[in-house]
Amino acid sequence: MRASMLATILKRSTTSSFLLRRSYHSSESQPERKVTVLGAAGGIGQPLALLMKLNPLVSKLALYDIAATPGVAADISHINTRSLVNGYMGDEQLGEALEGSDVVIIPAGVPRKPGMTRDDLFNINAGIVKGLCTAIAKYCPNAVINMISNPVNSTVPIAAEVFKKAGTYDKKKLFGVTTLDVVRAKTFYAGKVKVNVADVDVPVVGGHAGITILPLFSQATPKGSNLSDEEITALTKRTQDGGTEVVNAKAGKGSATLSMAYAGAVFADACLKGLNGVPDIVECSYVQSTITDLPFFASKVRLGKNGVEEVLGLGNLTDFEKQGLENLKSELKSSIDKGIEFANA
Ligand SMILES: NC(=O)c1ccc[n+]([C@@H]2O[C@H](COP(=O)([O-])OP(=O)(O)OC[C@H]3O[C@@H](n4cnc5c(N)ncnc54)[C@H](O)[C@@H]3O)[C@@H](O)[C@H]2O)c1
C-alpha cells in the first residue's frame, strides 16, 4: 500500500494523529527517542513496528524477537522515515536492544486459540514477561513500559514485582495497554448511535479480560440517538467479548494483531507525546492505582514527562456500571494476586 493511500485512510481517525503530520519524514526538530519492541517478529510486533517506523517522534527503533528479527528489521528499515531501525535476536542481543530506550513495548508471548481464556496463557507468558522485565531493569530501568502480553491483568503486576526486586520500580512508568478495548468501544458505539467515529470518546475501565473490561457508555461522547438499557448491555458485552470475537473468527490462527498494532501505536504515541511535554495527553491504561481498593486498575490517566502524571477518577457511574464494577473486582483481584505470587515464587 502506498504511503499516500495509507495516510488518506488514517486521516479519518483523530486518534492516529501521529500519522497525520505534514509528512512521515518530518524535519521538525523533535527530541531523540528510542523505542524498543520486544516480540517484534510476531503478529502484533510486525505491524506495530511498521506503525512506529511511521511515527516521526521516534528517532531509533529497536526490534527484538527470539526469531526472524533480521528480516523484519531489514524490511522496515528501508522505509524513508526518521527513525533508524536495528534488529536484534536472541538473549545475547537483548541488552543492546534495550539500552537507552525511552519506551519499551512488549507484545512478546503466545496468543489465544478458540476456547481459551487469556488466563490460560499465564503459564507461558508469565515466564516470558518476567525474563524480559528482568532485562529491562538491568538495561533501561528508566524506560516507560507498554505491556501488551496477556493476561495483562497479571503480566503488569508481574512486571511491577520484578522491578521492585531490582530496585527500579516506578509506578508512573508501567502501563498495561488497554487501548484496544477503547478502540472497540468507540467503533461499536459510533455504529450504534450513528455519530462520526472520529469524534467519539468512550472511557473503558477495570482490566483487560472478559467482565473486567468495563466500558462506561454513560460517559461516551458525542451523544447520539438514545440507547436503551438492552442496547447498552449488548454494547458492553460486545466490547468485553471483542477479543474472543476475533479469536473465533481467526479459528486457531491467533488473536487480534492488526487492530492491536493500531491500538499499541496510538498508546505509544501518547506516551512519547507525554515524555516530550505535550500537555493534556489522556488515555485509558491499566496502572498502579488507588481509585478503587484494587492495586492495579485501568482508568483514564494523564500522561506527562515522567509517565503517569495523574490517575483520573471514574466519574459518575450508572447503576449498571456500578454493578459491573462490583462484579469485576474479585476476578481482577485474583489475577493480580496470581501475578504477584508468580513473580515472588
Ligand atoms: N493487550 C491487548 O489488548 C492484546 C491484544 C492482542 C493480543 N495481545 C497479546 O499479545 C501477545 C502477542 O500476540 P501475537 O498475536 O503478536 O502473538 P505471536 O505469536 O504472533 O507473536 C509473539 C511473538 O513473541 C515472540 N516471543 C516469544 N517469546 C519471546 C521472548 N522471550 N522475547 C522476545 N520475543 C518473544 C515470538 O517469537 C513471536 O514472534 C499475546 O500474549 C496476546 O494475547 C494483547
Ligand SMILES: O=C(O)C[C@H](O)C(=O)O
Ligand atoms: O483476546 C485476546 O486474547 C487478545 C487480546 O487481549 C484482545 O483483546 O484482542
